[in-house]
Amino acid sequence: MLVDVRSSTHVIELGPDVVVKRYRSRRNDEPHREWRALTLLHEHAPGIAPVPISANLDVEPPTVVMSRLNGAPLECGPSSDLATAVASAVMRVQEAIPSHTLADLPARAGHPLELLKQVRTWCAAARRPAADPTVAEALRAAEIWLRRPALDVVLEQPTRPVFGTGDGNLANLLWDGSEVRLVDFEYSGRSDRPYELAELTEHISVRTAHGPGMEHVLKHFDLDSAEADKMESCRRLLAAFWLLRIMGSDRGDPQTRAKTLTSQAARLLTLLDRRTS
Template sequence: MASTHAVEVGATTVVKRFRRWDQDEHRREWRALTLLAEHAPGLAPSPVCADLDADPPSVTMARLDGTPLDGRLTGVQVDGLAEAVAAVQTAIPEPVLRGLPSRLLHPLVALRRLRGRCARRPPPGEDPVVARAFGEVAGWVARPRLDEVFAAEFTPVFGLGDGNLANYLWDGDRVRVVDFEYSGRSDRAYELAEVVEHISVWVDDGLDAPALLSRFELTSAETARLRECRRLLALFWFLSVLSEDPRHPRNPPGTAVRQAGRLLALLGA
């Protein structure tokens, strides 16, 4: 997927210029920064200024210390990641949260789009693992009950909307969060699935997903929803990898087969 923005990094500030903003990505970013500055100062960059009506629009924020999480995370880093994820989710008071728009790619929207892609797409190439995964997931995604599963309302949380590990900065002591262009109202299970199924986690096996999830006390209903959300987002990444231009791949060789195996494991869970 093409980058949604360009970044200009200065000594004390970062300017984010948006290449795409048809879904209010720039306003989502600015809203998130201002809300988090009010309700959880220090968790995300402090907002400096924004030119939301420019073409392209831009948001200027304070520069944070730290480097993106990468490679195999230590136990302390997993703790920090869990604390940051939980802090984002719970920072915004519920009366404010209920007035926010849903995050981009609501699970029901994702389901309908992925159904369409599975229906249109011809069988994949010769690799048997990829072919098997495509066949099994096409059957799973067509199940009518999934509409009810993903339309269900849960206690709202504030969702980052993007599980890329590069959005979490480690400064040696704590994890802080950047990139809120997809953010909005969400639910805890979907946001946790967004993190543990993001392709940045599985390309280099950097995150122990069970270890991260063990830091959260989920209800039985949230646990059931998490299972289906993980399948949904693993499918999203599976189809994304299959649609890559082989002349300009974004991921290492073998990613499609690994993601197919990941998807099969989740479907069998």
């Protein structure tokens, strides 16, 4: 079976026991990041991710072959029971790599300050839609928040490093009825827990799915005050990123996109304490 999503950075061929992943992009060193992640996780946390089988990274397109995992992608944020399995899997991946090895890894693609620069640029160029007052209000609130001089300091504040998957998409969490496993490590690298949890919580796949979101999962993580403060800022930043990304897209049904945009604007306003949940 060939899976080809036009907006994706890769094409996937699904076999009975293996997955062949061919990459369309090297912009963030995606093939090497994925192969490195699979190799390290197989060594330090076997079973949590696909087994690396082979890689041909210096051809076009670069290719990685890995085992095919059982299970189906999550379709919504987990209930309290399933949240335990999700949190356990995420913790295991984050904490799997020894500190001396983790220190030598490149930072994950799209680190907080990089994302902040991108969101500020997008926000400054965004048109305020007169037909949607919720979106217009969210953009004004985001613009004010993004100008806060302390924001850069908060986002670059170092906290305990972890291994980050670099992608909070629900589809990357596979549930087989007893365990959750993770796939898709194209943007992986050294990160920290506040940013990774923020991405897991605010990813647009979670926001557009029916269900309780990721709040049950967050309850399993014991963050100190510095981590909690940074996660709050990261969640706001990611919510602004998704709002602006939806605004800049012309894919899909226009009515569905408009509803998603309004919903994301309301979410951002809630995180910015401008609106109650």
